[in-house]
Every structure is written in C-alpha cells, then in structure tokens.
Amino acid sequence: MSRQPSTSDLLKYYRQESLPTIWCPGCGLGIVMRSLVSAIHESGIDPDKVVIVSGIGCSGRMSGYMNFSSVHTTHGRALAFATGIKMANPDLHVVVIMGDGDASAIGGNHLIHAARRNIGVTALVANNSTYGMTGGQYSPTTPVGAKSTTSVKGNIETGFDLIDLVSAAGASFTARGAVAYPTQLTSTIQKAIEWEGFSFVEAVTHCPTCFGRKNSLKTPGDMLRAQKEATISFAKAKLLKPHEIGGRIVTGVHFMEKRPEYTTLYEEQIREPSMAEQGGASIFGQTTQDVAAPAVQEYSESATVHGDRIGIRIGGTGGQGVITAGVMLAEVAMAAGFNVVQGQVYGPEARGGASRCEVLMSKAPIFYPEVTTADLMVLLSQQAADKYIASAGPMGYVLYDPAKVKTPQALPGRTILPVDFTRIAKELAGVEMAANVVALGASAVLLGLTDEACIRKVIGQRVPKKVVDANIEAALEGMNAMLAALSGSFEGSADLG
C-alpha cells in the first residue's frame, strides 16, 4: 500500500483562503477530503482538468475547499450536473462528492442512472448515516434502531447497502473505504479516479455531532473505534458466510468489470462525420436555388376550389397516413408559391380514433391557423366522416372513399363526390396503404396544384425509398380519377352531392 503524501505535498490542492472548514471538530469529512486530494496527487492527473462537483449538506462544502474547478450544486443533483460536464468535455476528470442523503435519498435516481450509463465520473459518497447539516435526522443509510431527531424511538426503516444498490444498477466499479483507514481509503479513491467508466466509492465516515451523541458514541474517538471494530476487508469477508459478515463494513474494491464508457460509446456509435468533412454540406441542407433554374411548379388558375384562404381538412383513422398526406399537400401548395399552415390533432385522439390533418393555403400571410370550415374535405373513414362532415364549408367539396364511408347525405351548397381512394391504391398502385396519397393527388387537382414534377419531388422526399414509385403512381392515379370525376360531374353525373 502506498505511502500517504505529506501535508506539504498537498497544500497546493486546498484553497487556503477558504479554510478553516465549517465542519465540526472531529468530523470525518476532513479525512475524506484529505484522502481525495491525496488520491488526485498520487494519480498524477492534471489538476487543471479536475472538476469537483458536490451536492448539499456538510459534504457539499468539500468542493469549495479544494483548489480545483468546483461546482457546489443543488441537493441530490450533483451527478446530473456531472453528467453534463463529462458529456460536454470528456477529457475532464470529474469527481462527484455526495452525502448519503444526496446520493441515495433525493438523488437516488441520478445515482442508479449514472451507474447504468457507465458515464466516466467518480461518485464518492461520504456516508455518515445521518443528515448532519440539518441537525441529525435519519437517512436512507441509518441502521435500524439508530436514534435521530426524527426517529427518537429508533429508526424502523431498513437502510440501503449502497454498493448493492449501484451494483444492481450496473456500476462497473464499486468500492468502499472507511475514514478509520485513511491510507486504504486513498488508494481506493485513486483506483476509482483512474477507472474509465462509472466508479463508485462509499467512504464510511462519522458525524460525532449528530449521530454519535444520540447513539452512545460520545466522542469522535469512540466513533472511530467503533468503525475500526466493525471494518473487515473484502478479501477476508469473501471467506465468511453472509450471516458472519452481518452489519460489518466490508472495505476494498468490491467489483470491477470493464464496460464501454458512455462518452466513448457516444463518440464511437453516435457521432457522425462532421458536415465539413462531407464536402462542406450544411446541416441545414440546400436553402436556395439558382433563379435561372426552371420553375418546378405551375399553379393552375383553373382550380376548382379557390379563394383567398383555402382550408383543407383530411379526416381518417390513426395509421391511415392523413398527416403525411396533409404535409405533402402543404408542400405542393408551398412550392406553387402559397403560404401554408399545416396542423394536426395529436394524442389519444390520433391513436385509433378519428384523426385529422388540416392545411391552410393562401397567397396572403396566414394568421389565424385553424380551419373552421373546410373548403375541401377528404374523408377516409366512417368515424372521421361522422365527426367532421358538419364542418364542410358552404361552397366546399367533400371527397369520400366509398370503400370506407357510407354515402353521406347531401348538404346544400356542398359538392360531395366519391373517389375510390382504397381501390385505386390497391388495384392501380399495388399498395392499399397508399390511399392517402391517392387522396393527395385528387386534392391537388381540385386545388389546381397539378404540377406532376413537383408532386413527384415532394413524395420522393417524404416517403420511404422503396415505396416512392408506388406512391407516385398512387398520386397520379388519384389525379386521373379526380379529373374523371370532375368531367363526370360537369356532365351532370348522379355522383354530384
């Protein structure tokens, strides 16, 4: 076991101006701090790259006494702050000091998740089994029967074994030391700091002021003696049966197993080659085009549905792709020089029940973003028809899929037309799922957005590659069907609503 560095070696690691500490005489926290700076000294790491993060309570003040970058955070959250620090700068050595309350009560969630992620920070828990700063209430590590200001008859809650807790959460390094054996505590902390993944060290310490006095350990000396008597090394404990170990403090490294460290995994598996390396392409994609480029869209002034501000509502059932259809329709309108707003209903309503997608298009700016009455309504399910048909605008068009929707009752002023979205998708495009895109094609015709090239481009950008062709086919067939239905209606077809 290594020699403890001398006090003169260590002075430079303390902020002289911040001393003396606020800790009570005889408190174990001073020994924990000395072990920590000794370990940092021994490990030879660059002190400029050390960041000490602490929580709240007597232990929380430790960060400020040491001459490193230090962040004294909020109660229980030190590990969460540390996670951000390490993620944003994986080169740093981040040591997190917590008390038992910090680590296992208010911050218990962060402890198990830091262990699970295996993020490369060291969690050093000064466990004195009490809330010292607030005057000695029981904590999640207070032994059963121990007295505190909130358990005057003795604690009835079973305490955590912190090593078991973090092991179960997946910690790759777990160890325990005790302030009664500072040399060993130092070397344990040093191993933890040098560990690549998440390392956990429980430093068993004592709080004479709050815990000792209430539990017949009158002086710091009594507490240290009791701690010494209870301590047993991990090597020795391994030879004993669990009942023989009982409530003893088993010190040493309990577990270490190499596992990929979180920030390293992120670098290896999530990090993408930078955009600059990809030939300077911008993360924002192409945002401008050459004016000389041929216009890709033409807006046909012969639109059947027209007006200053056109409201379109596509109604269906979750899974029918009504939102995709609406988004693509909005993009086709946008390419033709319209301002567009697209909105949709989210949440439970969109999962199974009637769902809808709305598009507003206008040459003028669009302020109020809701479709109150639809100039064009597309109905892909009975549920949607029942729910939305009443909002068909006075001069509006309603397209419905006769395979899914019973023939709606005629409404004065509205033109109600059946279009075989599902049949066309299945028979002509070969993909029944593309009924929404057939509807897109049909709608585009009514809106005068008949630029095929533009529709192809929009579909190409929005649907999965392997179904692009089928979807384009569906859209084109939808356009044909709509043109046919329109000429039929002009001839006075009985389909006219």
Place this chain on the structure above:
Amino acid sequence: MSEKSIPRLVQGNEAIALGAIHAGCRFYGGYPITPSTEIAEEMSRLLPHIGGSYVQMEDEISSIAAVIGASLTGQKSMTATSGPGFSLMQENLGYAAMAEIPLVLVNVQRGGPSTGLPTDPAQGDMMQARWGTHGEHSIIALVPSTVAECFTLTVEAFNLSERYRTPVIILSDALIGHMRENIRLDQLLKAKVIERPQPWMSPEDYRPFASTERTVVPLAPIGTEYRYRVTGLVHDMSGSPKTGDKRTIEDTGRRLRSKIYDYREEITRVEMTAMDDAEVAIFAYGSVARSAYEAVMWARERGHKVGMVRPITIWPFPTLQMREVADQVHSIVVPEMNIKQIAWETRAAIEGRANVVSMNRIDGTLIAPGEIISSLRDVLRAKGGAA
C-alpha cells in the same frame, strides 16, 4: 449568380432545434414530454453531425442540471420541456440564475395544472416563468408567434443568455410547436450569433461573479487553468459562499436583479402594428397574437382605430413601452389562454393610464379572431362608437 430561397415546410418545434443549432448550441439534455418532444428528437439527430452531444436524462430535474454542467464547460446548451417538466426544472433554473450560467430552456406550454391537457395549447406558465423558482431574481423570457420566430427567437435567446450570463426561457405552446409553416431558411440563417466571450484577465485576477460596466464577467470554461468555484449559495465575486455577510447578501441579490432589469430597454422588444393613430390596443402574445392580427384587420376595415402591441419579450415586462401605449389609447384588450396573468401585469405596469380589458380561454382552444372582435366591439361601444 442570383439565388432565391427554397421555401421549407417546418414544424415549430423543429424550427427551435434548427435555431439552436444555428445559434451554436452543442449540448442538449432532456426528457421527452408532449408537446415538446420533437425538439429532443431533432437535437438528438442533428447534434452528432456537428460535434455536439445529446443525452436523455432520467427526468427534467437532471436534464437542466446536465445543461448547466455542460454550459459551464463552455458549450452553449439547452433543454426543452412542457408544464410538468417546467415545474420540475424550477429549482435548478434558480441555480442557473444564482450562479449566472447561460442556458436556454424551452417550455412548449400545454394545459395545466398537473398533467392537465398534454396535447392542447395554453399560456398558463407566464407567471411561472417569471416567479417559478424561489427567491429574488431576474429572468428573460421570449414568446414566439410563428414558426419562423421559433427559429429567430431561439437564436436571440442564446444571444441574450450569453450577453447577460443568465438562463433564458422560450415560452412556446402546443399550437405553435406542432404546426408547420413555410419558412425561408436562408433568410433565417442570417440571424446574428453572439459567441461566448472568453475572459481577458489572468486566472489569478479572474473574479467570475464581479460586476462590470457591461454587467457580467465572461464565464471561463471549467476544467481549465481558471479554477474557480461555482455555488448556489450567496457568494462573493470570487464564488466563495458569503452567507454571513449582510452587505454581500444584499449586493448579490440586487446585482442579480439589476444586471437584467437595468438593461430592459436593450432586452425587451415589442412589435407595434397599426399603432400610429390607435385609440384601442390589443396586447396579445404567442399563438393568440395570430388571432389578434385578424381582429385588427377586421377593425381597420371598418374604420376603427385599433392597433396591436405584441410582446416578443414578455420578461422583463415591457413596462415602459406599455406606459407609452397606455398614454395614447383609452383601452388595452388583453386576450390570453390563461386567466389574466399578463392582464394583471399590464394593469400594474400602466398604473391606471388606460382601461385594461381581459379576455380568457383555458379550454385548450386557441382564442378565435371572432372572440377578440366581440371584446373589441364592447370596448368600442362603451366609448360611444358604433361597432
């Protein structure tokens, strides 16, 4: 060669992510919550391409904690959430205010309290944004009304957070967050970005919490030769806790307020529409402002002298601007998707200079232009005009 914009259909939440990337954000810590989740999804996708990182934390408390930690290392950092998560972030939001750490927090508002209306818009967190964390502090909060503004105000939020070393909140809502509009990204990308300044003094002379002429000292990245202390306790200019020194306590508290409050004319922006000869003003923000524009058009078409004031910055409150408005008009109509949160603030700001008419809706539905128009009608009629 002359070029023209390619219009792009973008969702409000997506625009916030794009704005953040443009602003130089390189760290996102978050926890999914409707209706803000798309911001996390976009950031998780975009950040790895530009040397940034995304981490999905175990809750909203740790999300903002991680963001503070990342910001301390020198990375511009953000998180996004909605009502319940915003409540959980309040303690650490106060930490960021106290320790003067720049970050951007997006709250895509939904109906509340509690789980409330997860998918519907509301503006119920206006006061929580101002006073949600305990203790005296200042805060900056911006309110976008369009998808384009989701982009530009996110850039502005980062700029303000760096300029004033403070958390900045964006108060979007479920409607703006989820709707898509056409934007011209090439134009939006012209938004100016303020880089985080680096300290000019040596590590020995560095006092991270001193006050300067320009309000704040640059924040040195932690884990460098600038080994300084950060704490949520009341501290002196070097970061040492000073909870026993009354003078330091008072000075620190006042400085945290004045470093923003004294610059409110520089920070606070409002948009005036048809206000030149207005006798009535509609004071509307966020998604409600969209309906208010239509009400103004309705009124102007009928010859009523109605204008609109839209706060882009809601905190610090545009007190001085509203006093001027109140000196000009007889009534200010305040439609909002909460019950009088900003109407009360307006009343307090204008100190009786004009009549404040509040109108509210809290059922998760955007206030329609017609509803604002009927309030206007009442106001105009009360003044004796035909409406």
